[in-house]
Amino acid sequence: MNIVLDISPGHLDLDTTLRCGQVFRWTRLGDWWFGMLGDVMVKMRQEKQFLNVKTSAAISESKLEDYLRLDDDLGAIIGGLSKDRIFRSVANQVSGLRLLRQDPWECLVSYICSRNCKIAMISRILNNLSQKFGKKVVWKRSVNYCFPEPNALCQAELSEIASCGLRYGKRQAYELKQIAKLVCEGAIDFEILRRMTYSETKKILLSFDHGVGNKVADCVLLFSLEKLEAFPVDVWVGRAVVQLYGKFLGSEFIQRIDRTRHLSARDYGILSEFGQMHFGRYAGYAQEYLYHWTRLQHNACDQ
DNA sequence: ATCCAGGATATCT
DNA sequence: AGATATCATGGA
Numbered sequence: 320m321n322i323v324l325d326i327s328p329g330h331l332d333l334d335t336t337l338r339c340g341q342v343f344r345w346t347r348l349g350d351w352w353f354g355m356l357g358d359v360m361v362k363m364r365q366e367k368q369f370l371n372v373k374t375s376a377a378i379s380e381s382k383l384e385d386y387l388r389l390d391d392d393l394g395a396i397i398g399g400l401s402k403d404r405i406f407r408s409v410a411n412q413v414s415g416l417r418l419l420r421q422d423p424w425e426c427l428v429s430y431i432c433s434r435n436c437k438i439a440m441i442s443r444i445l446n447n448l449s450q451k452f453g454k455k456v457v458w459k460r461s462v463n464y465c466f467p468e469p470n471a472l473c474q475a476e477l478s479e480i481a482s483c484g485l486r487y488g489k490r491q492a493y494e495l496k497q498i499a500k501l502v503c504e505g506a507i508d509f510e511i512l513r514r515m516t517y518s519e520t521k522k523i524l525l526s527f528d529h530g531v532g533n534k535v536a537d538c539v540l541l542f543s544l545e546k547l548e549a550f551p552v553d554v555w556v557g558r559a560v561v562q563l564y565g566k567f568l569g570s571e572f573i574q575r576i577d578r579t580r581h582l583s584a585r586d587y588g589i590l591s592e593f594g595q596m597h598f599g600r601y602a603g604y605a606q607e608y609l610y611h612w613t614r615l616q617h618n619a620c621d622q
Numbered sequence: 623a624t625c626c627a628g629g630a631t632a633t634c635t
Numbered sequence: 636a637g638a639t640a641t642c643a644t645g646g647a
Contacts, residue, residue: 434629553628
């Protein structure tokens with residue numbers, strides 16, 4: 320199947336959007352990006368304001384627009400955030416980065432696996448999990464794997480899950496299995512979570528108690544549960560906020576952050592709430608721009 | 623060899 | 636509450 324989407328000029332940079340580290344299972348081969356949307360293999364490439372998409376099976380155009388969040392008016396969102404002149408200089412160096420509307424189950428698993436890992440390693444883990452537990456899809460000369468269904472992880476042995484290269488071995492495999500079980504039992508219903516407020520949903524995510532802390536919860540909220548006011552803070556975002564907005568945070572805070580390797584719960588809260596207060600309902604977009612910008616500064620995007 | 627990466631959690635004081 | 640130890644991969 321063949322689809323061509325007409326994007327407003329400057330409102331999509333596909334390379335940046337797929338490579339910036341919000342999502343982990345797209346790979347670029349030649350001019351084309353390959354990935355999976357559900358059980359459909361998708362390849363796409365951008366030619367200026369046109370997005371050329373080919374799929375292994377029928378897929379609705381609206382599904383694609385939904386995934387790319389084309390309902391977000393990027394110009395208006397970034398324009399609004401750029402009333403802050405510090406952010407404006409960041410946005411001038413990162414154009415066409417869009418948040419994606421990810422599948423919540425895949426997003427939750429992805430970020431549980433992400434802790435203390437580099438992006439390349441997260442991709443490797445998720446591809447291993449998919450290859451081992453996901454459905455194989457063959458399309459012309461390409462082979463890819465669906466993301467594992469919750470049921471597949473429910474039934475798996477811990478050692479099998481851990482063998483996919485998880486950073487924390489069987490302990491993390493256990494976390495994934497427990498989360499999968501909650502989804503299978505219906506104790507986690509993403510459609511309900513999607514409709515609740517940020518703080519209600521976050522409280523529930525944190526109550527799972529299986530590898531979901533502040534950072535993982537905020538990523539899932541932002542990238543898959545429609546909470547654009549979420550402001551996840553990792554090492555990079557922490558650095559960016561301290562560097563650019565340190566004057567708002569106080570010198571004793573800056574000194575404390577400087578000395579510690581990992582963010583304490585308290586300092587996570589201070590940074591994340593600063594982001595939410597300062598940037599408002601599109602704080603999540605601001606966060607992603609800051610994240611990508613500071614990684615560009617440090618030449619970390621190709622790692 | 624040492625350091626670091628989209629951290630969470632149990633166990634101290 | 637807040638600091639600390641543990642979990643234990645793989646690339647630079």
